[in-house]
Amino acid sequence: MAGIGKQINTMLSRVEVNASHCPQLTRDLQITQYAQYLCNGKNPGYIYNEAVPLCYKIDSDPRTVVESVSFCGESGGHLLQIDTDRKQKLVENLRLEGTATHRIDGIKIGGKWKFLDGTPITQVYWYPGEPGRTDLDDLSIGLRVGHHGKWDDIFATASQGKYAQYLCSGKSPGYIYNETVPVCYKIDSDPRTLVEAVSFCGESGGHLLQIDTERKQILVEIFRLEETESILKYRIDGKKIGGKWTFVDGTPITQFYWYPGEPADNFIDSSIGLRVGYHGKWDDVSATYLHGTICEKDIRFN
Numbered sequence: 570m571a572g573i574g575k576q577i578n579t580m581l582s583r584v585e586v587n588a589s590h591c592p593q594l595t596r597d598l599q600i601t602q603y604a605q606y607l608c609n610g611k612n613p614g615y616i617y618n619e620a621v622p623l624c625y626k627i628d629s630d631p632r633t634v635v636e637s638v639s640f641c642g643e644s645g646g647h648l649l650q651i652d653t654d655r656k657q658k659l660v661e662n663l664r665l666e667g668t669a670t671h672r673i674d675g676i677k678i679g680g681k682w683k684f685l686d687g688t689p690i691t692q693v694y695w696y697p698g699e700p701g702r703t704d705l706d707d708l709s710i711g712l713r714v715g716h717h718g719k720w721d722d723i724f725a726t727a728s729q730g731k732y733a734q735y736l737c738s739g740k741s742p743g744y745i746y747n748e749t750v751p752v753c754y755k756i757d758s759d760p761r762t763l764v765e766a767v768s769f770c771g772e773s774g775g776h777l778l779q780i781d782t783e784r785k786q787i788l789v790e791i792f793r794l795e796e797t798e799s800i801l802k803y804r805i806d807g808k809k810i811g812g813k814w815t816f817v818d819g820t821p822i823t824q825f826y827w828y829p830g831e832p833a834d835n836f837i838d839s840s841i842g843l844r845v846g847y848h849g850k851w852d853d854v855s856a857t858y859l860h861g862t863i864c865e866k867d868i869r870f871n
């Protein structure tokens with residue numbers, strides 16, 4: 570009898586365990602699945618992160634703060650509000666792509682950082698050196714590619730592209746901003762030696778165009794360089810020292826885009842130019858001959 574009693578007790582306790590745990594487990598699962606469904610099932614492009622938990626979406630089109638707010642609002646959301654360490658950890662692990670800075674919630678009003686709903690931001694995660702524009706008020710918060718989720722103060726009313734354009738051509742007449750590369754460049758057809766070209770670009774805060782990416786090369790290949798009475802070639806960065814091609818700052822050039830038959834290697838002071846008719850492909854030119862100049866200005870957002 571005692572043995573049966575024990576069995577019954579064991580069975581009862583098992584039932585108890587089942588009764589107390591299974592429904593709970595099911596409910597959690599249902600909540601998770603429902604949350605997931607609410608997040609990405611209803612709103613394509615959103616990703617559900619269960620650990621935070623958080624439902625987020627990344628979009629790379631350039632927008633002002635106002636445009637971003639309405640873009641997020643269209644899908645029933647709002648700009649990502651980083652108000653917990655967990656959310657910050659999440660964005661630090663995101664792999665943001667491209668060159669754009671991605672906006673998150675946050676704006677500077679009367680010298681104070683606040684979320685768009687007016688709540689003061691008490692915990693900040695600035696990248697070293699940020700916020701960099703202490704003198705201005707038209708600011709918001711973004712995550713810059715390469716800053717591993719740490720914050721950057723960025724313009725609120727201008728998209729990053731427009732701001733870059735302003736830094737490029739607004740501050741230095743003659744420069745053109747190409748958003749695709751991106752690069753800020755200027756083509757000048759006055760004849761100059763290499764030394765003169767370097768100082769000419771330097772006067773506007775630039776340097777000779779450094780073709781160090783495929784994208785920049787593709788850009789110069791669609792340039793319509795003009796032949797004038799005095800010039801047929803345009804200087805870009807590059808010279809030969811001790812048998813090695815380097816940029817003027819000493820960085821070795823690793824990728825070359827010579828025109829067939831170039832470099833002809835017939836100068837003791839070789840540098841690089843783009844010859845009209847070579848469709849952007851490179852020509853070795855004498856450093857002392859007079860050629861046109863293509864300058865580049867580095868755009869730094871701070």
Ligand SMILES: [Ca+2]
Pocket residue numbers: 699700701702721722723870871
């Ligand atoms: Ca900044």
Ligand SMILES: [Ca+2]
Pocket residue numbers: 831832833834852853854
């Ligand atoms: Ca040549």
